[in-house]
Amino acid sequence: MDSALIPEGAKRCAFPKFALGIAIVGAVVLWGVYAMGLIWWKGLNQTNMNDNYGFALWIWADLAVIAVGGGAFFTGLLKYIFKVDELKNIINFAVIIGFICYSSALLILAIDIGQPLRGWFIFWHANVHSMLTEVAFCLSCYFAVLTIEFIPNILENRQANKVPFFHHLAHNMHGVMAVFAATGAFLSFFHQGSLGGVAGVMYGRPFAVREGLLIWPWTFFLFTWSAAAFGPCFTLLVTKITEAVTGKKLVKDNVVHLLAKISGWMITTYIIAKIIDTIYWATVTVPGLGLDIDHFYSNNAFYGYWILFTEIIICGVIPGLLLIMKSTRENPTLRLLAIILGVIGVCLNRWVMVLQIMAIPVMSFDTWALYIPSWQEVATTVLPVAYGIILIAVTYRYLPVFPQEKELNAVQPVTETE
Amino acid sequence: MNKNDKKAHKFGMVIDLDKCTGCGSCMVSCMSENNVPFKEDESNKKDSITWMRVYKLTNGKSFPETEIVYLPRPCQHCGGKGDHGHSPCVSVCPATATDYGYDTGIVSQIYTRCFGCRYCMGACPYHARYFNWWDPKWPEGMEKYLSPDVSPRMRGVVEKCSFCYHRYQAAKDKAYYDGREDIEENEYQTACTTACPAGAIVFGDLYNPAHRVHEIVKPDPHPASINSTVVGKSRNPNVFRLLERLGTNPKVYYLSEREWVRKAGDNYLAGEWDKIKNHHGSESHG
């Protein structure tokens, strides 16, 4: 019944099946929206945050989605600025994932603040010394860039593209996309960085504080680097999941291998920097404040050295190595393992930089604080995931997201059951 | 900039922990002075608003060697690294809802500007900032005791100790009326200071050598030798600040004759204290 909207030559499942899937995920969205409504109506007492945990679950989610959404800016940068042409076959999808991640991040921020109707104060009464101001400005600008990057793909919908104006608009936007992509990369560099800066400038928190360059602590650069490194992993992971769900191959292996290789080198270089940063922090910064590194990983029920080891070695060094070595990179199973570990790694890093910071006592007579989120927090954190699934489903169904889809799936028409 | 204003004050506090009895008068005086609300259950101290919080510290030894001390903790009104006014919280507020008054050294918090991002709370290592998770509600009729000098906070914003700034405003008003340039030491005292039955809290201008707080603290105008971002370290060997090494430069000082109490004020590596303690307070030329 919606065949007129489906890209030419593409096979999609029957509409009722599609609608059912959307309805199921939609129920999760409604649950999240209900929780969101409760929070807006009744206030943040609906969460289990407290004065120790001013940043909690969904701020971690916020940072995590922005980190994994980093695939969009980095792929865009490679495609449009460094002219890595193969990436045109995955750029649309990277942009959609980025769009989902960033719109989710903005939504989470709107739920997170205690006074949503005053949210615009961050722009209007901006304190330029605050990393959060930098985040807000760059984040919203970069979201605008993502929207701009997304629009041509929307306009390529079979029906929309029939409209000459839309057709031309899409065409022209493609034409100047490099300018947008460059601006996006600039903005993204700063907001990814300033998210890292958010933690790094907190010099009252020895676990977070880092020295750095000018006003930017090392975490600023580490965050940007890690988002660029692990973002493509997430793009690849979501591509893989989409392929699994649709039962089709959507992106050619050479593209995947290329992105995986780039990601691998980025991860490896990042993790070297991270290790150096950690060693410097543990041996110079923290002892200078009278603290032993043990302080941050002991005397509590949850945070031990395991988290440091998992983040850096298991989810950093290992995926990095797996992706830079050709043999492992081109092994589908090991590649999948590497990108999953990578995504976990960057999420864990954000967790540590949000939640562990809050948990650690600073005053000698303070105590560790652990925190368990409320269902409302969980629901509003799941909300973006469900919303993302719906948006991917809809865009996949109606937009020519994967340029190689037709080619890859035309050769075996017999096995097509979708 | 007014940073170098000759008329500037630097209001600060010194709390004698040997006199403090942990009675709680300062907390209640503060709550009642500043229209701090209360809830049905305040036993979860992580969501209980007490601008002035009294911590109980122990020396960690077992019976009968145990010792305890109470440590009242208002907002520390940090001057930030180098005492330039970039307090941990002020520098991170995205909407300029908190600023550093270079004329008084007092860190403000403007509830109507705050939009509740809570970044400042994360940045403050003293837990001195509190979030209004709930709408403030008073039992019917009890809102009649609210003071018009301090505006009640609405849900969704951060609040904290203001060093009873409204009392400074009132004292200045009086001085204006009398045609005076400035106020006397006793004209501006915080609610906790006046309430303390043990007289453990002394409040005044750290710049003014005639004020008691200056006499006790004897702040060192030079940066500390071990950490150049630390300014205003006390030259009184019994006086210390909380987490002084972080460079937050609090304007709240503590006084104790007990070594373990002074040591509890900051973090020290094993063996470090013994090296530092002898220099403590008198190391400006070290």
Place this chain on the structure above:
Amino acid sequence: MSKVEHKSESGSEESTGECAAGDTKDDKGLGLGVIFFILAFVICFLSGTLLFPKLLYSKKEQPFNFDHKLHVEQTSDCESCHALREDGSFNGIPKLAKCMECHSETPLGETKDEAVFAEMYVAKEKEVPWYVYSRQPDCVFFSHAAHTKTKGMDCVTCHGPIGTSTTLKPYEENRITGYSRDIWGQNIWGIKKHSWDRMKMDDCAECHKKETGHQGYCFQCHK
């Protein structure tokens, strides 16, 4: 598919003029669209500018009229009624007791307003519930002493020539915020001609910047 094409064109303001001007195909639908666009634009713009303020503000009449001019003639200044207290605070609108210093038991004039005053308030010992045009929100601390006494500022600078008025204008209250309209100013765009036309924080800051070289710290004016 030209219908859709033109629809899309009128979708952005920039292209409207060009579109209308270049429209040589005499497409009725498009013409109608443009007309509707202009019509809606004008109606909405005008209602946003003219009708909206009327809806936004409710008008309230003061309990009775007060002739400032008459009273100033008798007292010759503002401070006789609007005075600083000895602690330096400002008494605002005087209480009944202050009025009674002059009005005592016998009426001083024969106006209808004074009769209302005597009957409704003096006789019942009730304070007059005046609406205060210049009422600032609870978060604001303002020291009259600092401005009038120390710096010798004129009341008119902020309050305007109230002293020469013979009638009280209706009090306009913002239905959303509860603020007096005089805070935002009568002009809906917030444009002011006199220093007393608006009383927003920016107006305070503007003067402070000029007079003291610094807009001031938050706590100077907030509580």
Place this chain on the structure above:
Amino acid sequence: MKVDRRSFLGLGLGAVAGISVSPVILKLTDDSSIWTQNWPWTPVPVDGEVSYVSSVCSLCPGSCGISVRKIDDRPVKVEGLDEYPINDGGACLHGISILQYLYDPARIKTPLKKKGDKFEEISWDDAVSMVAKKLSDIRSAKTPEKLACIIDKDQGSVSGLFKRLMKSFGSTNLYTMPSFESYLELTAAALHGKGTTIGFDLENSDFVLSFGAGVIEGWGSPVSCFKANASRKERGAKLYQIEPRLSNTAANADKWVPIKPGTEADLALGMAAVILKKNLFDAAAAAKFKGGFNKLAATLQNDYSLSKTSEITGIKETDIEETATLFAKAKMPVAVFGKGRGDGSQSLKELIAVHSLNCLVGSINRKGGAFIQPVKNYLEFPEESMDDAAKEGIAKPKFGQYVHDLFEKVNVSSQPAVEALFVYQSNPCYALHDTKTIKQAFGKIPFVVSFSSFMDETAGEADIILPVHTFIERLEDIPSGAGLAKMVVGLSKPVVKPLFNTKHPGDILLLIAKALGGSIGKNFEWASYDKCLETVAGSIWKSLSKSGHAILAKGVPEAPPEVDMTFLAGNPASVQSNGDGDLMLIPIDNMRLPSSAPAAAPFSIKTVSDEVLKGKDTVVEINPKTAGSLKNYDYVTLTTPVGTAKVMINLNDGMMPGVIGMVKGLGHTFDNKYVSNKGVNINDLIGPVIEPGSGVDAAFGIKVKISRA
């Protein structure tokens, strides 16, 4: 004309564009945020003229001067009154919270009558005539002794009026709740003769030997003690604290001497033995001892040798000897008694034993010592006229000396021993040991009249409640007690007009007396309580009304009184605790929680640590060694012979092993969600232990069994 989609689109876009360039969006964005800044449900305090009214606080016997800041007619803040002779500007958290009492949701707003399980509102006229009717019936039955009365304190004009009513009525059954003052008078009576009391000159003493007295835990006149303690270091004075728990006082003291609970008297006697043995006593003072000093000395040498004392008390011999020696050698030593706040149950033997140390070293009526002076009766009530019924009634014996005797009598009698009971400003159903039996007694009294401002546990048991003004709504003389070295009467003033349909307790008594008529009415012929006070205050009224207080005595009293050692010379037995548990449960006095009436204010509750109250659970203190495998905040069940309770535990190294400490002041059950239904009332777990020889309830704790819950 064809109106198609394009037209609608044009319309829509035009509208959007038109609104966008009008001021609507800008203004609404601004106004909606301003709306959040002025939410109508967030209160806006009304501004006005500031004024200050000074008065006196009577929440506790401390009797501090207070200064109330008002905005127009509204009191908004309470602070200590500068230069007031007791507290000189300081204030405790409860005093600062007074306005929360004033506006307490548990205030009783109008007279109430019990109907079934509920109360219904009645008029003052009806209430007073019902009370008068009941009292007339009792008199007609010629059993005036069946009117009993419990008041909060012995001194002051309101107590005077209650006493006057009882006497005119013909009943001797007037009781005061146990208080520190009552123990001071009992102790002084035993050693120095009836009608005297003791004050401690802490601010001048150079060695304070405290037998569990919570000098900074609300003992005595709290603020005055805080001040004396704070000046201690500047004066170079010492404080030695003897008690099983590292209380705040112990923590602040120069030395903490942990002692087995209940053996304080033995330690005091052991120290006396050391002082005698080492000849460190004041010979001149000892020369004036009478009543068997030599016998006592002999007993001490036999029964309280260092080793024996050490064994009983668990304190090292050297510590006992050293402390006793330091105490005796100090210039101005003073030994203070009264565990915790001093108002809980105390053993008279212990108090006398401790005070005899003061006598031994000559610290009586010496600077920095203990001041013995007559209880000042500064009020001059005219002689009562007594009719025959009153005279007959007065001749009948009282049920007993103490308030627990009254309830004991009620509970053991099959016929109502008490027909009517007045309870004024006290909460026996909460504050006395074994509250179950107290409530049972209340059930057996046909007519209970409560004079209370708040709906507390006892008011809830009443048949009629006559609500009284809170003390900041009324005029009253407030005599200081609480072991202060000086005697001050303060004047509590109506700071604010009464908020509700309440009356001054004195005026209620005047109304009742008038309704009863006859000689009773004649004894209360004042126009109002205020007039009555002015009359009976006589010579001090001028000072009271002018400066807000009158000083009855200050400085060192002359001529040390006699010392009678008879009580101790009889070698009375020490009080033993009830029960067979292997641990000892002792009450803890916490400055932030009042232990009796009125209950804590919401502000005070808010300051209570989560090591004391967590959610709705009381947290008890226990040494980690005693706790064994139990962890912090584990639930346990405490079982005593009197009751059981589920509580959480706090592992506390400052607690003596084998002892469990539970805070007093929690577990209220009346209707106030900020204060009530939090934790356990320790009085539900402890039963009275009557001390042989003195008859006081001297339970210092109770044996308890603990099990994981």
Place this chain on the structure above:
Amino acid sequence: MFPFNFEWVWDMAHVIFFGGFWYAISILGAGLTYCILKAAYDTFKGGGESHHHH
């Protein structure tokens, strides 16, 4: 955000920060405007043509 805002100060921090911000905004705005205008132009130029350039 704007020089007429209360918090605005003409110092280095503001100039750098908002300089970057307005620069990015201008590029995005200019790019978008260009695309839209060009598309409108192309539409009229090309009439109902629907050829593909890529």
